Amino acid sequence: MLRDLFVDPPDTLVGHPAAGWAWTVCAAIATVVTLILMPIFARRERTWLWITLVPAGAICFFMESVGDWLGATWYPPNSPLVIGEVLGRPMPFYLVLTYAAYFPLGFWACYQVLKKGPSTARTVGLWIAGGLVNCAVEITFTQTGAHVYYGDNPVRIFGLPLYSIIQNGAFPIMGGAVLLYAKKYLRGRRQLWLLAIYPLGFVGFAVIATWPMYVALNAEPGPVWTWVAAIAAVTMNLVLAAGILFSPWLRNLQREAAQDDRARQGEPVGDPAVRRSPTTPVTAMEPTA
Known part of the structure; x- marks a missing residue:
């Protein structure tokens, strides 16, 4: 039934075994590092947030096949350790490992930068760094x-769609932003909401920002409309991601996180321009409450 709605995948594509095994080994190492670090962070900061990131990432594995049909992505059947098919798509084990490590490590790293306070330069730097890492791995x-990303896709750069670079560079920053909110406002069992928030947000952003290209890839409307859809998808990903990353909501969260960090470290909190040391005497020119 799905083959009637979507463009046929390249069933005969044969991947290079060494590349598949290299991905598996790298993802396994990253997952082991994640499983060691996240409990340490959780114990040190007395929060379960870091623990929930591992299953939240793994849950996204089950949504991978939906995204693969929409975005015309294919993993060869001869990939190492294929654990089965989901919606007719071969699913290599390295996908589970990749998601289980990508969410915790990427989101934690971005959280550490975001909590220092709002900074356009830092946010842009994170976005560029995330895009470059994505390029290095996926290309x-x-x-x-x-x-492989198959189908008539005119905005591929060495096989990788430009809108994917934008998306995958921004996703970890958005994850870090959710962590800023969750750490301050979600307590106890409420933190389990992250098991749903992350997978739904992951897929939701991709569909909302890229749907014109998803339609064009599978409807094959011709070169002109495919280019229109591709440009629209790139533009929508840029605008939507920038709207989230530079939103007043996120900048306020960053200010609050930075103030909380300074308070925990015993540093003065507030605007340095109007902050007065408690030892400074009140003069006659300064009204008292």
Whole structure:
């Protein structure tokens, strides 16, 4: 039934075994590091937030096949350790490992930067860094056949769609922003909401920002409309991501997080321009409450 709605995947594509195994080994190492670090962070900061990131990432694995049909992505059947098919798509084990490590490590790193306070330069730097990391990983594997973006897609750069670079560079920052909110406002069992928030937000952003290209990839309307859809998808990803990353909501969260950190460290909190040391005497020119 799905083949009637979407463009046929390249069933005969054969991936390079060495590339698949390289991905598996790297993802396994990252997952082991994650499983060691997250409990340490959770114990040190007395919060379960870091623990919930691992299953939240793993849950996204089950949504991968939906995104693969929409975005015309294919993992070869000869990939190492294929654990089965989901909606007719071969699912290599390295996808589970990748999601289980990508969410905790990427979101934690961005959280550490975001909590220092609002900074356009830092946010842009994170976005660029995330996009470059995504390029380094995905272009390597698209060029070796570990996976492929197929169909008539005019905005691929060495096999990787431009809108994917924008998305995947912004996702960790958005995850860090959710952590800022969750750490301050979600307590106890409410933190379990992250198990739903992250997967739904992950898929929701991609669909909302990229739906014109998803439609064009599978409807094959011709080169002109495909280009229109591709430009629209790139623009929508840029605008939507920037709207979230530079929103007043996030900047306020960053200010609150920075103030909370200074308060915990015993540093003065508030605007330095109007803050007065408690030892400074009140003069006649300064009204008292």
